[in-house]
Amino acid sequence: MDYAVLTGIVLVAGVILALVAQWRDWRPPLIVAVLVGVVVRVLIMYTSAIDSWQPVDFMESFKPAGEAVLRGQDPVLASEGGWHFLPTIPYVYGILLWFGIPWEYAGRLVTVVADIALIPLVAKLAGGPKASLRALQYALSPLAVLIAAVHGQVEPVALVFGVAAFVVARGPGAPERAGMVTDVAAKVRRGVAVYGVRASIPRVIGRGGMLHRALLPGPGDLAVLKRGALAGLLMGLALCAKSWPIWLIPGMLLLLPNLRSRVAAMFTTGLVPLFFLATLPIFAGTSLNQIPAVINTIRDIRPIVGEYGWTPWFTNGDWALRPDLASFGTNLIYLCVVAAILIWRRADPIDMTTAILLVFMVVTPRLGAQYLLWFMPFLIARPTRFAWPAIIAVSLWSGYGYLYMTQFDVNEWWHLHSLWSRASIVLLPILALAMPWERRDATASGLAPAVGSTAGAKITSPA
Template sequence: MDYAVLTGIVLVAGVMLALVAQWRDWRPPLVVAIVVGVAVRVLIMYTSAIDSWQPVDFMESFKPAGEAVLRGQDPVLASEGGWHFLPTIPYVYGILLWLGIPWEYAGRLVTVVADIVLIPLVAKLAGGPKASLRALQYALSPLALLIASVHGQVEPVALVFGVAAFVVARGPGSPERAGVRTEVVAKVRRGVAAYGVRASIPRVIGRGGMLHRALLPGPGDVAHLKRAALAGLLMGLALCAKSWPIWLIPGMLLLLPNLRSRVAALFTTGLVPIFFLVTLPIFAGTSLKQIPEVIRIIQDIRPIIGEWGWTPWITGGDWALIPWAAKLGTYLIYACVIGAIFVWRRADPIDMTMAILLVFMVVTPRLGAQYLLWFMPFLIARPTRFAWPAIVGVSLWAAYGYLYMTQFDVTTWWYLHRDWSRASIVLLPILALAMPWGRRVSTAPDLAPAVDTSAKAKVTSAA
């Protein structure tokens, strides 16, 4: 990498400014944060575009996908599996290439614009008097600069839609929200204790029962459904960029005010990826016979481990195909994510989402440096006690890979990779400490209309 020193200076200066802003409690106007964010991203994008070193996947996976769209071909099949997501982003690549923009700029322009839009979204996500401070800190986030401006990885695109979905789902009012309500659960338990399981079932799921009443229109129902539909649309677009935003869906749903709006949001979330899949023959030239093959490639995840966390200590710091370790890690992810949802079920949904993403990073068997950006907008918007040790730690680890290791030939890179990948295990306890342990129960009032579970509201058995 030719401009590693300049990039490193910008990253270090940005971190120092972000920490000083935290210490001095600076709250600049939002426009200042956006201007700073634009300036540093455009600078690093320019130096990265004219650099003699370009990321392998950026050139050999993303570029062929954009060129395939330009030729009217399916980006998944024409890139020979290099692009294994829905074609939404390659469509944008194709348009930019059609306009004559060189790939080194066009590929990064998509991620840089998305990352710039994330700056005011982080302010919205944070809310309150320190919103502009959080926006400035994200504008200076070294990891975001590396992923968006150097690597051109598409994480910022998935995040811009995912974070926007959270902002829309939360709607107006206080930025603090309650998690799962416990009053209804307690009343169900009391009902079971009083009437028995068999007699309680129709009172919960029967006509006139709690579930039935929860699905009936209520005050402000149209406004809630519109908000839910828009939030679901945005989350669906996030899933069209990459598959990992599925971990954001529980938090988004909990931010919505009632069951009807959550059902609407879930429906529109799923509708968007289906739309881009079924329209492949129209927009990408994919034949109907090829769609099952496209789905197979998108679903295929090779069990490559050895880049991060505990798995490099199994592989000696190299990449390896070890199915049992990948399977174990996958089971750990599912178990720990379910555990995080349970532990933080009564927390603010943003805190619950942050816990889900951080626990994923701790236990995952496979990870690229770009994955570490997943939790960054949430952790910066709602920092915990160990937020900045985690932010600085993962940024240093990623910067070593992007700026230092790229100075050497392939053989030397692999030797350095062994120590670099194994060193990542030091970050796991820091990420675990950065989880919002002190915010497992939200003290915010519940803004959702409660379901009437009184005896008067019930339909008589037995009606």
């Protein structure tokens, strides 16, 4: 990488400025935060585009997908599995290439624009008097700059729609909310204890029962349904960029005020990916008999481990096809995510989402540096005690890979990779500490929102 020193200076200066802003409690106008983010990202995008080093997947996976759209071919099949998501982003790649923009700029333009749009969204996600401070800190986030402007990875695109879904789902009112405020399981258990199992079933699912009452229209029902449908539409677009935003869905649903709006959100969330899949023959030139092959390619995730976390210690720090480790780690993810949902079910849904994403980072068997951006908007918007140690730690680890290791030839790179990947295990306890442990129950901190209400609770704001 030719401009590693310049990039490193910009990133370190950004971290220092973000920490000083936290210390001095700077609250600049939002437009200032956005302009800072634009300047930083455009500068690094320019130096990365003219650099002699380009990320392998950026050139050999993303570029063929965009070129396939330009030729009227299916981007999943024509890229030979290099692109194994829905074709939404390759459509944008194809349009930019059609305008004659060189790929080194076009591919990064998509992610840089998305990451700039995330800056005001982080402010909206944070809410309250420190919203513009959080926007400035995200604008200066070194990992966001590396992923969007250097690597051109599509995480910012998934995040911009996912965070927007949270903002829409929360709606008007106080920025702090409680999660689950009604213990449905406890109500069912009490009903069984009092009335017995047979008599309790109609009280839960029968006419006039708990479920029936929850599905009845209430005051302002149309507006709430529209809010749920729009939040789901945005989340569906996030899933069209990548599949991982599925972990954001529980938090989005808890931010919606009632069951009807959650049903509407789930419907539109699923509808958007189906639309892009069903329209492949129209927009991507995919024949009907190729669609099963496209689905299989999207579903196929090779069990490559050894990049990050605990698995490199089983592979000597190299990539390896280890179905046993991948399977164990995947099951561990499911178990830990369910545990996080249960533990943080009464927390602010943003805090619950932060916990879900961080626990994923702690236990996952496979990860690229870009994955570490997933939790960044949520953790910056509602920082915890160890938020900045975690942000700095993952930025240092990722920056070493992007800026230092790219200075060497292939053999030296693999040697450094074996050390770098195993060193990532140090990140795991820091990420665990950064989880919102002190904010597990928002209902204990103030008034919880009433069932079916759009009003937010008055809860202690994060540090």
